[in-house]
Amino acid sequence: MIRVPLGNRQFNVMAARLTLLQATWNYERQQGLGWAWSIEPALERIYPDPAVRRERLAQHTAYFNTQPTLASVALGAVARLEEQAAQDGAADPALIPRMKSLLGSSLAALGDRLFWFTLRPFAACLGIALVLLGHTWGAVALWLAYNVVHLTVRWLGVRWGYADGPAVASGPLRSRLEALIGTFGRAGALLVGVIMACLMVPAGEPRSATFQLLLAGGLALGLACSQRARPSPTEWALGIGAVALMLGWWR
Amino acid sequence: MIQGAVVTVLLGGIAALDATPVAQTLLSQPLVMATLLGLVWGQWVVALKVGVVLQVFAAGTLPVGARTPEDYASGGVVGVGVAALLASLSPFAVAQDACVMLGSVIGMIAAGLGVPLVKWQRRRHEALSRWCETALRQGDASALGRAHGAAVVLAFGVGVLYCAAFLAVSAQLLPPLVAHRSLKLARAWEVAQPVWLGLGLAHLLNAFVQRRFMRAALFGLGLVVGWVLLVVGR
Numbered sequence: 001m002i003r004v005p006l007g008n009r010q011f012n013v014m015a016a017r018l019t020l021l022q023a024t025w026n027y028e029r030q031q032g033l034g035w036a037w038s039i040e041p042a043l044e045r046i047y048p049d050p051a052v053r054r055e056r057l058a059q060h061t062a063y064f065n066t067q068p069t070l071a072s073v074a075l076g077a078v079a080r081l082e083e084q085a086a087q088d089g090a091a092d093p094a095l096i097p098r099m100k101s102l103l104g105s106s107l108a109a110l111g112d113r114l115f116w117f118t119l120r121p122f123a124a125c126l127g128i129a130l131v132l133l134g135h136t137w138g139a140v141a142l143w144l145a146y147n148v149v150h151l152t153v154r155w156l157g158v159r160w161g162y163a164d165g166p167a168v169a170s171g172p173l174r175s176r177l178e179a180l181i182g183t184f185g186r187a188g189a190l191l192v193g194v195i196m197a198c199l200m201v202p203a204g205e206p207r208s209a210t211f212q213l214l215l216a217g218g219l220a221l222g223l224a225c226s227q228r229a230r231p232s233p234t235e236w237a238l239g240i241g242a243v244a245l246m247l248g249w250w251r
Numbered sequence: 252m253i254q255g256a257v258v259t260v261l262l263g264g265i266a267a268l269d270a271t272p273v274a275q276t277l278l279s280q281p282l283v284m285a286t287l288l289g290l291v292w293g294q295w296v297v298a299l300k301v302g303v304v305l306q307v308f309a310a311g312t313l314p315v316g317a318r319t320p321e322d323y324a325s326g327g328v329v330g331v332g333v334a335a336l337l338a339s340l341s342p343f344a345v346a347q348d349a350c351v352m353l354g355s356v357i358g359m360i361a362a363g364l365g366v367p368l369v370k371w372q373r374r375r376h377e378a379l380s381r382w383c384e385t386a387l388r389q390g391d392a393s394a395l396g397r398a399h400g401a402a403v404v405l406a407f408g409v410g411v412l413y414c415a416a417f418l419a420v421s422a423q424l425l426p427p428l429v430a431h432r433s434l435k436l437a438r439a440w441e442v443a444q445p446v447w448l449g450l451g452l453a454h455l456l457n458a459f460v461q462r463r464f465m466r467a468a469l470f471g472l473g474l475v476v477g478w479v480l481l482v483v484g485r
Contacts, residue, residue, distance in 0.1 A: 023272040023402040024383075026376035033380050036387075036394045052333075055394075058387045058476055061380070068275055117315045120277065121455045124310030127282045127360050139286035139302075146277045188459035190467040192452055193473020199448060201481045205423055211323045211445050218449020219456075221468045226457040234359055239444050241439075248439030 006042055011158045014075055030065035035075070042079040046086045052101050056082070062097065062242060066104035067111025072154050074103040075162025077168050088141050106169040114177055118184040119149055125191040132198035143213040149180070159249060252339060256422075258291045259332035260415045270324030271369070272312065272403055281327030282357070282380070288328070292335035297347055301354040304444065307451030308359070311458065312429025320349060322365025324356075325410060328360015329417040336422060337429050342374075349429050349436035352443065353421075361417055368409060376402060462481045476482035 011229075021034035039060050049052035066074055078100050084091040085235050127142030136140075200212055218240075225236065277283065285302020289295040309323035334354025338347055354468035379398050386394035429436070459464040 019401070020272070020399050021405070022275070023399050024376045024379060025271065026380050027372050028377050029380050032378075033383055033395070033398060037399055040395060048390075054387060054392070056389060058384055061384045061387065063294055076414075117458055120313075121310045121458055123277065123326060124282070124306055125279065125455060127280075128303055128306055131282065131303055133330040136286065136289075136299070139280075139283040142282055143277055150276065170302045174300040181347045184424055185461070186460050186466055186469055187330065188358050189456065189469040192459060193470040194476075194477040195452060196474050197477025197481060199445070201441075201478055204374065204481045204484060211441075214442065214445035215449045218446035218451075220449075221446070222450040222453020225458060226454050232321065233311055233450060234363055237308060238356070238359050239361070240450065241352075244439040244443035244446070245352075245436075246437045247442050248437075251438055 006045055006083060008160060010041045010045055010079075011076070011162065014038055014079070014143050015072060015155045018021070018075065021028075021071055024244025028072075029061065029063045031071070032061045032064045033066070034065045035071070036060040038071075038075055040080060042082060046079075046083050049203070056093075059097070064100060064104055064110040065182060067115060068113050069150050070107040070111035070157065071104075073161040073168055073173070074100065074107055076158040077103055077164070077166050078161075078169075080162045080165045100134055103166060103169055110169075110174060110177055114148065114181050118181050118188065119146060121136060122184045122188040122191065123190055129195050132195060134203075173197065204211055205235075236249050252336070254420055255292045255339065255482075256264055256332075258334065258367075259288060259328060259336075259418060260411050262287060262291075263328040263414025264407040264411035266324040266328050267413070269407050270322065278485045279324035279327070279462045281309050281331065282323075283325055283329045285331045288335055290338055294335040294338045297334050297338040297350055297354070298331050300351045300444075301331045303359060303363075304355045304451070305330050305358045305445050307448055307455070308362075311451060311454035312362075317320055319366050319369050321362040323362045325365045325413050326358045326360075328414050329361035330354045332414065332418055333357045333421040333425070336418065337425055340426050341429050341433075345437070346429050346438040348357065348431040349433035352440035353429065355443070355447070358415065359422060361413070365413065368398040368413060368451070372402075372405060372409060376407065385392025 017038040017040070021031050021038060024033040025031060036057055042057050043053050043060075058207050078096060081091045081099060083095050085093045085096065102181060123142045123146040127138040130138030130141050138184060160173055164171055164173070196215075198217055200207055221236070222233070225231070231239070253448040262284060267283055268278055269279035282302045285306075289298030305323060305327050307403045309327065312320040312323055314320050331354060337350040337353060341350065379401060383394045383398040399444065456470060460470065
């Protein structure tokens with residue numbers, strides 16, 4: 001049934017299509033449609049029969065959700081399973097949705113911690129610190145710091161997933177990404193300290209006592225309420241903005 | 252001014268695309284958009300002041316699971332765009348802090364009001380998803396591509412219109428406020444800026460430290476070393 005194994009061309013097209021993984025995100029199937037769009041080049045290669053291919057593609061539009069960058073790894077692993085199922089029956093097609101779901105949740109747990117909880121705040125802190133130090137290109141540093149990891153994983157992840165199959169989520173890749181989480185976490189904590197210093201003594205001149213007290217007050221308030229989901233930081237900020245406007249008006 | 256407004260609105264569409272539907276490269280982050288808009292409007296200081304405040308909050312706003320977080324992609328463009336627009340209309344440098352204050356507040360409001368708009372798009376995608384699956388089963392191989400094209404166009408259009416609406420309303424209502432109440436607004440900025448930065452940084456610090464002593468010590472080290480280097484290197 002199968003023509004030839006997947007190659008670089010398919011991996012590249014799948015990685016490129018993954019950029020639209022969340023374009024059609026919805027509450028019923030979440031990333032399902034984007035997933036089907038991304039895996040289509042692999043299915044086209046694996047299943048020459050259009051009727052079989054159509055059926056497989058329709059099945060891939062089912063519910064799926066994971067962290068969007070690490071979805072590349074799941075995509076490669078599932079493409080490998082599809083290939084095995086079509087080639088020699090080494091994988092049961094009925095098991096593919098289950099494997100997909102397991103990979104999705106396992107990679108989401110890892111990806112959320114790496115990309116959303118650590119790398120994105122780290123990149124933001126790097127950009128902010130540079131801007132506060134007087135470099136207008138802080139935004140470029142922010143963008144580069146994030147995308148060196150993000151685009152590398154998105155581009156090469158399909159190949160990593162294909163090479164290791166479903167075992168990729170528990171192999172050396174996990175250890176490497178866990179190490180990255182630790183590194184960015186420590187570097188981020190250090191950077192927040194540097195940002196605080198930049199705010200308190202910009203260009204070596206100490207800010208007024210009022211500014212420093214208000215900054216410390218904001219920090220204390222933030223630490224006290226960071227364990228609660230509601231009110232969100234933005235709701236707190238709007239409340240603070242309203243109070244500041246009132247004080248500014250009537251002072 | 253017209254040129255600046257048009258570019259701001261187009262950047263609103265691009266930010267709306269980058270935030271979730273396309274690529275997620277952080278091009279939509281407020282600091283990145285602030286740098287671009289500072290260049291467009293020639294208002295670096297104003298743009299970066301608003302950008303830093305909104306960035307601190309955007310970095311701690313996480314799109315985890317099915318949660319719809321505040322839309323700081325549009326909020327960043329709207330906040331910085333409004334501040335830069337007001338600053339370009341005001342001939343006095345002293346009014347800059349008033350523009351920054353208004354831009355920051357409008358940016359946060361836009362980020363909050365953007366949530367129902369994002370949810371609305373996601374509900375529209377449900378119908379798109381059902382249509383696409385039916386078309387696929389009937390043999391229409393192009394359905395997936397067309398569905399994605401439609402979603403991208405919708406996101407860009409919504410982003411553009413949302414920014415345009417905020418910019419238009421702000422351009423009508425806020426210039427008199429800056430002209431006549433700039434001192435009061437500047438005083439509000441003096442109070443709000445440090446509290447906002449402290450609040451936002453606390454959330455980031457909490458995300459990094461996670462009750463680990465070593466990381467808390469690194470925060471202290473960064474603070475002390477940064478302080479000493481800034482004072483000595485003055």
